[in-house]
Amino acid sequence: MKSKPYMNPYLAGVFLGLILLGTIYVTGRGLGASGAVKSFVANGIAEVAPEYTRQNSFISSYINDRPNGPLQDWLVIQVLGVIIGAFISGVLSNRLKLKLERGPRITNNTRIVAAIIGGLLFGFGSQLGRGCTSGSALSGMAVMSFGGIITMLAIFGSGYGLAYFFKKLWLK
């Protein structure tokens, strides 16, 4: 069976905006993604090396703010929802399939390595920028945060600036 076409981008945008608005109205905060990763990493480090954690103010302050562990962290639960929501959408639109997407000029291995490096950079940058595209850029834009909008411009500006150098990864 053929997979269904994607939703009209503007319609999807309006829905996404309304979900974000609803979230802000109910909880006072926006959506996010990278924070969930941080929750696992911070709690993992604290579990494995409690002594080290006390010396590292980044991890210890995070743990002290959220003493209940990752399973009661707002963003972790929200990301769990993202997984469920995306899965449902994939089922409904027949897009559920084990697959590796890559540009035509590179091998599968190159693609995997590039994805890991990209993830690494994004994970690292999201901690420095205090949020990723969802938590900082999108949610920041909704509440007109100066920092959020600056981060957004920096992400897309840098993406465009570097696009030429990584053409080989994506284009024919």
Place this chain on the structure above:
Amino acid sequence: MGPLVPFIISEEFNLVVALIAGIGFGFILEQAGFSSTKKLVGLFYGYDFTVLKVFFTAGVTAMIGVLLFGHIGILDLSVIYINPTFLTSAIVGGVIMGAGFIIGGFCPGTSIVAASVGKLDGLAFVFGGFLGVLAFSVGFPYLEELYYANAQGPVIISDKLGISKMLFAFALTAVAFAAFYFTGKIEDRVNNVKQPIPKQTFNRYAISMGLAFVLLGMMAITPDYEQLLQSRIARAEQQKKCVFYEVSAEKLAFEIANNHYKVNVIDVRSPEEFEEYHIPLAINIPLEEILDRKWERYFKQTIKPNYFYAESDTIVKKACLLARFVGDSENYILRESVSQFEAMFQNPQPPPAYASKQEFNTYNFRKEVAYKMENLVEALKNINQPIVQEPIKIQGGCS
């Protein structure tokens, strides 16, 4: 008034909200095509601007919604989470993230979506994300300076630019619509096709754009909730229509001495004046703070009547009106000023020996009440602190 957490929805139930919001978020991202890395990077090579369209539309929709909710007074914009600005790290972090985007082909949210529908490259990106966060956490001692540099707090961009929120919203919405138009042109050229928009779809776009501007325009010309409240108060004062229920100092003192658990005595002067002298068992809610949510529970209740007092008549009346507009409590004002009350009940002076019996009665009454109040203050020292709803610290963003 929103946000509903933590006053109306508990912190525990908030996690259920998180799950629901996440399901919606993930569903829409997948439906929009964000599980495909080719669609995502299309933005950078000009062949597919879906990301920009979805992202900008969502941002503008939510922004207008937040403004609208604040305008009509159902969302308290002063407590929602505004991502704080640390200029240096926002830029450096953003640039690194941009590099991650073009190399890895995802951002964290979309990689999770991709992994959820079986994309192995999405899974690899998520794995990389863990490594990146780990690297940052371990390397934090070396990055600390950069991380905290140029801190500016939770500033709003319109304040930074020195324009009004509405003007910025107008400009951003206009920029978004212009971007949609031009990226459509670029897409057509890069892909060498011409995709005309069907008439029906075109009409829908036009109506949505019109709606966005109409909403913004309406907000720009109508007074917001707080202005409306203030103008209603001004009008009521002007027309002298409003009936104030006044109580005498004697009656109030009697209530405090005998029924202190049944009344709220509220001092609406400044904290300094309150510190200097206040009526026994009174709490201090300065006039400017009456609309703050932390005092909500004094005004949104019908069990304990509120007794307002101050030095000046107009201030106390204003406070009473504000309370009446924001809540449904029973409100009274003290007829006397606070200094008159002080003179009457702080060490009442015995009348001269030739005074009438009535004067003696008054004196005895005041002395007795003052004594009782003094004892109560002593007895209730610890339990009569005002109940302040904990100032909420909303955590947000991804940090």
